Amino acid sequence: DTGVSQDPRHKITKRGQNVTFRCDPISEHNRLYWYRQTLGQGPEFLTYFQNEAQLEKSRLLSDRFSAERPKGSFSTLEIQRTEQGDSAMYLCASSNRQGNTEAFFGQGTRLTVV
Amino acid sequence: GDSVTQMEGPVTLSEEAFLTINCTYTATGYPSLFWYVQYPGEGLQLLLKATKADDKGSNKGFEATYRKETTSFHLEKGSVQVSDSAVYFCALSDGGGADGLTFGKGTHLIIQP
Numbered sequence: 001d002t003g004v005s006q007d008p009r010h011k012i013t014k015r016g017q018n019v020t021f022r023c024d025p026i027s028e029h030n031r032l033y034w035y036r037q038t039l040g041q042g043p044e045f046l047t048y049f050q051n052e053a054q055l056e057k058s059r060l061l062s063d064r065f066s067a068e069r070p071k072g073s074f075s076t077l078e079i080q081r082t083e084q085g086d087s088a089m090y091l092c093a094s095s096n097r098q099g100n101t102e103a104f105f106g107q108g109t110r111l112t113v114v
Numbered sequence: 115g116d117s118v119t120q121m122e123g124p125v126t127l128s129e130e131a132f133l134t135i136n137c138t139y140t141a142t143g144y145p146s147l148f149w150y151v152q153y154p155g156e157g158l159q160l161l162l163k164a165t166k167a168d169d170k171g172s173n174k175g176f177e178a179t180y181r182k183e184t185t186s187f188h189l190e191k192g193s194v195q196v197s198d199s200a201v202y203f204c205a206l207s208d209g210g211g212a213d214g215l216t217f218g219k220g221t222h223l224i225i226q227p
Binding site: 004033035040041042043044045048056091093102103105106107108 | 118156160215216217
C-alpha cells in the first residue's frame with residue numbers, strides 16, 4: 001500500500017495524559033500537512049512541513065501541540081496534557097509540490113479524551 | 115481569511131435523481147477549488163478539482179465549474195447511485211505559503227434505492 005498511513009487509528013486517553021500520533025506520507029511527497037476534524041465540521045488546517053522544515057502553524061495549534069518531521073519522511077504530532085476539547089479526528093495529508101496538486105489523505109487517528 | 119460555505123445536509127435523494135450540492139467561497143487572489151468525498155469508514159479522497167476560472171472538473175459522473183463571478187463551485191451529477199452515499203467537502207487552496215486546504219463543513223448525501 002503506497003497511500004498515506006496513520007497510526008494508531010483510534011486512541012482513548014485520560015485527560016492530562018500525553019499522546020503521540022504518527023503519519024507516514026507517500027514516499028516521494030515532500031509536503032506533509034496535519035488537519036483536525038471535529039464532528040460535523042470539515043477538516044481544519046493545523047500545520048505544514050516541506051521536507052523536514054515546519055513552515056506554517058495555525059493559531060489552532062496551541063503550545064500543547066508539537067509536530068515534527070525529523071528526516072523529512074514520517075511525521076509525529078504530540079499533544080501534551082490532553083483536554084476533552086482535543087477529542088477529534090487528526091488527519092494527515094501529503095503532496096509532492098506547491099499549488100493545485102492533489103493532497104492525499106490518510107484515514108486519520110480518532111482521539112477520544114475521557 | 116479564506117472560507118468555504120456549502121449547503122447543510124443531510125441531503126436525501128432517490129436513485130437516479132439529479133444532484134446539486136452548492137458551494138461558495140471567499141478568498142483573496144485566485145484559489146484552486148476542490149471537491150473531496152469521504153465514504154463511510156474511509157479517508158478523504160479527491161473527487162475533482164479546478165484551478166482557474168471557467169475550468170470544469172469532472173470525475174465519476176460528477177462535475178463542477180469554477181465560477182469566479184459568483185465565487186461558486188457547485189457539485190452536480192445527473193443520475194446518482196446508492197454507492198454515491200458519502201460526505202462531500204468543498205475546499206479551496208489559495209496557493210499561499212502553506213498551500214493548505216480550507217474546507218467547508220461537509221454535506222452528507224444519502225441515496226435511497
